[in-house]
Amino acid sequence: MDDMFKTQSLFFAYNESIYFRFPDIELTAGEDLLILGESGIGKTTLLHLMAGLLRPKSGSIALKGTSFESLSLRKLDTFRGRHIGLVFQRPQFFNALSLSENLLLIQYLAGKKQDIKRVRQVTERLAIDHKLKEKPYNMSQGEQQRAAIALAVINNPALILADEPTSSLDDKNCMKVATLLKQQAADTDATLIIITHDQRLKNLFQNTLEL
Amino acid sequence: MNIFKLSYRNTISRPLSTSLSLILFTLGVGMISLLLQINRHIQTQMENNIKDIDMVVGAKGSPLQLILSAVYHIDDPTGNISFDEARQLKKNRLVESGIPLSYGDSYKGYRIVGSEHDYPNMYDATLNRGRLWQSPFEVTIGATVAKTLNITIGDKFSGSHGLIAGGETHDDHPYKVVGTFNTTNSVVDQLILTASESVWYAHHQESSDDASHKDEHGTQENHKKNTEHDITAMLIKFKSPMGMIQLPRMVNENTNMQAALPAYEIGRLFNLMGVGIDTLSAIAIVIMAVSGLSVFISLYSALKDREYEMAFMRAYGSTRWQLVWLVLQEGLLLTLSGFLLGIIFCRVGLWMVSELLETNYHYTFSGWVWLQEEWWLLGTALTIGLLSSLLPAIRVFHINISKALANA
Numbered sequence: 001m002d003d004m005f006k007t008q009s010l011f012f013a014y015n016e017s018i019y020f021r022f023p024d025i026e027l028t029a030g031e032d033l034l035i036l037g038e039s040g041i042g043k044t045t046l047l048h049l050m051a052g053l054l055r056p057k058s059g060s061i062a063l064k065g066t067s068f069e070s071l072s073l074r075k076l077d078t079f080r081g082r083h084i085g086l087v088f089q090r091p092q093f094f095n096a097l098s099l100s101e102n103l104l105l106i107q108y109l110a111g112k113k114q115d116i117k118r119v120r121q122v123t124e125r126l127a128i129d130h131k132l133k134e135k136p137y138n139m140s141q142g143e144q145q146r147a148a149i150a151l152a153v154i155n156n157p158a159l160i161l162a163d164e165p166t167s168s169l170d171d172k173n174c175m176k177v178a179t180l181l182k183q184q185a186a187d188t189d190a191t192l193i194i195i196t197h198d199q200r201l202k203n204l205f206q207n208t209l210e211l
Numbered sequence: 212m213n214i215f216k217l218s219y220r221n222t223i224s225r226p227l228s229t230s231l232s233l234i235l236f237t238l239g240v241g242m243i244s245l246l247l248q249i250n251r252h253i254q255t256q257m258e259n260n261i262k263d264i265d266m267v268v269g270a271k272g273s274p275l276q277l278i279l280s281a282v283y284h285i286d287d288p289t290g291n292i293s294f295d296e297a298r299q300l301k302k303n304r305l306v307e308s309g310i311p312l313s314y315g316d317s318y319k320g321y322r323i324v325g326s327e328h329d330y331p332n333m334y335d336a337t338l339n340r341g342r343l344w345q346s347p348f349e350v351t352i353g354a355t356v357a358k359t360l361n362i363t364i365g366d367k368f369s370g371s372h373g374l375i376a377g378g379e380t381h382d383d384h385p386y387k388v389v390g391t392f393n394t395t396n397s398v399v400d401q402l403i404l405t406a407s408e409s410v411w412y413a414h415h416q417e418s419s420d421d422a423s424h425k426d427e428h429g430t431q432e433n434h435k436k437n438t439e440h441d442i443t444a445m446l447i448k449f450k451s452p453m454g455m456i457q458l459p460r461m462v463n464e465n466t467n468m469q470a471a472l473p474a475y476e477i478g479r480l481f482n483l484m485g486v487g488i489d490t491l492s493a494i495a496i497v498i499m500a501v502s503g504l505s506v507f508i509s510l511y512s513a514l515k516d517r518e519y520e521m522a523f524m525r526a527y528g529s530t531r532w533q534l535v536w537l538v539l540q541e542g543l544l545l546t547l548s549g550f551l552l553g554i555i556f557c558r559v560g561l562w563m564v565s566e567l568l569e570t571n572y573h574y575t576f577s578g579w580v581w582l583q584e585e586w587w588l589l590g591t592a593l594t595i596g597l598l599s600s601l602l603p604a605i606r607v608f609h610i611n612i613s614k615a616l617a618n619a
Contacts, residue, residue, distance in 0.1 A: 048613040053526060074530050081528010088616065092523050094217065096224035104212035110528040114212060151527070 003062075004029040004191050005050075005159055010059035012045055022046050022059075023209065027191045029158070032182060034202070035195045037211030043195045046211070047163045050193065051084055052076045064158055081110035085152030085190070087162035087181070091144040093136035099123070099147055100132040103154050110155045122150050125187070126180065145169065145177050153184045160185050162194045166201060178204050214533055218540040221513070228509035233549050235502030240553025240588060242495035245560045246488055247584045252561075254481070257283070260398045261473045263333055265454065268297055268309075268462055269444035274471035275480065281312060281444035282473050284322050284398055287374060288315060291441040292468045294407075300447070300462065305454035311442040313410040316370040316381065321356045323370045323386070323403045325410035330446075334397040340364055341390025347408040351390040353400040359569075364388050370403075370413065384413045411440050499595065506545050507599035510538060514603045521607055522615035535604045542600025543593060550592040554585070 005027045013019035020042035027033055037043045048054040050061060052068050061068045063083055071079055093102050103119045123129040126146040131139055136147055145165070152160055162181060166174040178194070178201050185192035194201065202208060222229050260282055269277040270290030279286035294311060301309040310333065313325035324330075328343055331351070341364045343351050357363060366388045371380045386405060394400055447470075449455060455472070462470035514521075521534055558579065 044617050045613075048616070051526065053616065054613045074532075077525055077530045078528055080526065086526050092519060094220075094520060094523075096220035097212070097217070101212050101216075101220075105217060106527050108212050109524060109533070 003027065004031070004064065005193075006062050007050065008060045010046070010049055010056050010061070012042070012049060012054065012056050019057075020045055022049070022211075025050075025193075025209070027193070027207075029191060030186065030189045031207065032185065032192045032205055033194070033207045033209060034205035035193060035209045035211060036197065036199070036202070037195070038197055041211045043197070043211065044163060047161055047193075047195045050159075051086055051161050052080045078111060082112070082155065083158045085155065085157035085160045087148050087152045087160070087165045089164035089167060091136070091148035093144075093147065093151070095135065095137055097135070098133050099128070099136055099139070099150075102136060102147075103150060106151055106154055112155055118154065122154050125184070126150050141169075142173055142176075145173070146180065149177070149180055149184060153188060153190075156188050157190055160190050160192045162192070162196075164196050164198070165194065166198050167196060171200065174198065174200050175204075214537050215540060218537050218544055221517075221537075222541055222544055225509065225513055228505070228513070229545065232502055232505045232509050232545050233552060235498060235505055236546060236549025236592070237552040237556050239495050239499030239502050240550050240592060241556030241560065242498065243492060243588060244554055244557035244582075244585055245564075246491055246495065247582055247588075248557060248561050249564060250488060251580075251582060253484075256396075257477050259396060260334075261477065262397070263308075263448045264446045264473050265449045266447040266458060267444055267471050267473060268292065268300060268447060268468050269471070271467070271469040274469065275476050277444065277469060277471045278473050278476040280314075281446065282398070284314070284324070284402060288443045289469070291443055292445075294440040294442045296466060296468060297442060297445040300445070300458075300466075300468075303458065305450050305458055307448045307450040309448075310446045311407055312444045312446065313407045313442045315374070315443060316372055316410065316413065317374050318368050318370050318386070318403055319360055320375060321353075321360065321401060321403055322374060323350070323405060323410070325405050325407035325442075327407070331392065331399055331404060333446075334395050334399045336392045336395045336397075336399045339391045339393045341388070344389055344405050344409075347406050347412055348384055348386050349389045350386045350403050350405040350409075351392060352388055352404070353392050353402045354394040355400040356403055357391045362388055364390065381413045384409070407440070407442065499591070502549065503546075503595040503599050506542055506596065507602070509545075510542055510600050510603045511606075514538070514606060518610065518615045519618075521610055522612040525610070525612045526616065531608050531610075534607045534610070538604040538607050539597065539600045542603075543596040546592045546596030546599075550589060553592075 003026045005025065007022065007025045009024065010022040011019070022042070025033065035043065035046070045054065049056050052061070066079065068076060094105060097105060100116070100119055103122070104114045104116070107114050119132070120129055123132060126149060128143050128146050128150065131143060131147070136144060139147060160181065165181065166177050169177060181192060181194065182204070264282055267277055267281045269281055269288070270292050272289030276286050277289050280288045297309065297311060300306060308329065310327055310329045312330070314322055316323045331343070338351070339354065341351065352362065362368065367385045369380045369382050369385050386403070386409070392399060447458070449458070459470040459472060462468055524534060525531070
């Protein structure tokens with residue numbers, strides 16, 4: 001079976017003294033990977049490269065057989081919207097919109113049909129469906145973290161990338177969020193990559209990569 | 212949910228800066244539009260009323276006052292002239308017609324004007340009900356008079372001396388309404404028309420009763436010779452443009468009367484008013500410019516807080532152009548709603564000015580039209596919206612998503 005997601009000899013440089021070389025990654029559909037590393041080692045840079053938010057100086061990235069280098073900036077934006085779900089360290093939302101509007105907008109931005117049924121289904125699974133009419137900044141931290149996962153999975157992405165999703169959470173919530181992420185990825189047969197310095201997650205994942 | 216809804220929601224999620232921009236824009240647009248409308252209304256009213264009047268002949272005094280009183284009925288008369296002398300002028304070969312006017316009395320603030328049937332005919336006034344006056348002390352009233360005073364055919368009233376309500380009444384000679392005119396959008400709407408004889412009779416009687424009136428009316432002559440009548444003014448129409456050159460000089464130099472040209476006097480009046488209108492327009496333009504600046508500041512400062520949100524949108528698949536469109540839409544939304552509010556503000560203001568004129572001068576603005584200049588105003592508003600959102604839009608276009616997301 002073909003690789004779902006693949007990176008090859010990625011290299012990125014901010015300037016002459018700050019540059020990163022990353023190990024290759026190969027994952028099949030539904031496979032998880034935990035990337036561990038200390039601060040300043042280029043974790044976020046790697047995540048942004050894999051999400052197509054940054055272009056590597058050299059090397060290649062391919063998702064579902066489409067290599068990022070072959071896409072124009074505009075096409076890459078659209079491709080990312082359709083196939084990649086992102087979870088950030090600090091949950092962020094469109095503050096002027098309610099949770100359901102946030103989710104509908106993300107469907108719209110990815111060029112997908114706005115499907116309120118899908119919105120309900122995702123939020124029900126994350127147990128935040130009672131907050132659909134609320135503004136996300138009025139929700140509790142745990143709810144916000146789950147809402148951020150909802151944003152990432154709403155469009156059925158092939159790849160879910162999470163950047164330090166648990167670092168600001170206590171032990172109990174940390175495990176909960178990590179389990180939810182794994183579960184959501186498994187439900188949609190998505191490949192999940194979590195980048196973190198949070199050693200607590202080590203035991204939950206079989207595939208780990210130390211930077 | 213789409214980009215437009217998002218820009219709308221973003222706009223209302225910043226109520227303070229949004230209302231500041233809106234208020235400034237509304238004021239600017241409203242003032243300019245109000246000035247344009249008032250200017251147009253006054254001009255059309257003025258021109259409507261000049262109609263076929265090439266020259267007005269009246270007692271010596273201020274020519275502008277003569278025009279304002281004889282043509283527009285908004286100022287006091289300059290005095291009286293001899294009907295015979297004015298009639299002589301009608302015989303001049305350059306004069307096509309002359310309509311005598313006698314006024315000086317009023318009823319509840321509306322002027323009673325003695326004239327001939329040619330006068331309402333000149334304004335194409337048609338009868339709504341009843342007929343024109345035939346004998347003295349019969350009156351036919353303008354549409355506004357009938358409406359506001361709520362008087363109709365068969366009603367009787369006594370005119371009062373002078374042009375403001377509350378003067379001494381001529382109780383001996385009640386007027387009887389015999390007809391009402393349709394609305395003409397001219398000065399006729401505000402007038403009570405009667406035969407010249409009505410005014411003469413009312414005043415001759417009084418002159419003999421009470422000699423103190425004679426000075427105000429300048430009727431020393433007719434006091435002695437009851438057969439000779441006075442009128443207040445005569446509206447002259449020329450046969451040819453030659454009249455314009457010869458007649459005013461002739462009248463002013465060789466008679467006891469004064470000739471004034473409405474077109475010339477009104478032109479002068481507009482020149483004087485123009486200074487005021489230009490000053491107000493300048494102020495309004497400054498307000499609009501400031502409001503443009505405030506839209507810009509509002510968008511730009513909001514953008515700083517929302518840089519992350521923008522990067523976030525890109526991360527979720529929106530293109531750079533969608534972000535540019537989002538910012539432009541917010542700017543346009545602000546200026547466009549400011550424009551609409553401004554137009555509403557203008558129309559309300561216009562209505563209030565109209566009410567004020569109605570009470571003080573018995574003048575009304577009629578016809579609510581969309582002016583050509585207001586399309587220009589719309590264009591200017593949209594341009595301001597575009598310009599003020601251009602810089603934020605350019606910034607959004609070149610946003611470094613990776614950096615913006617990492618800095619959050």
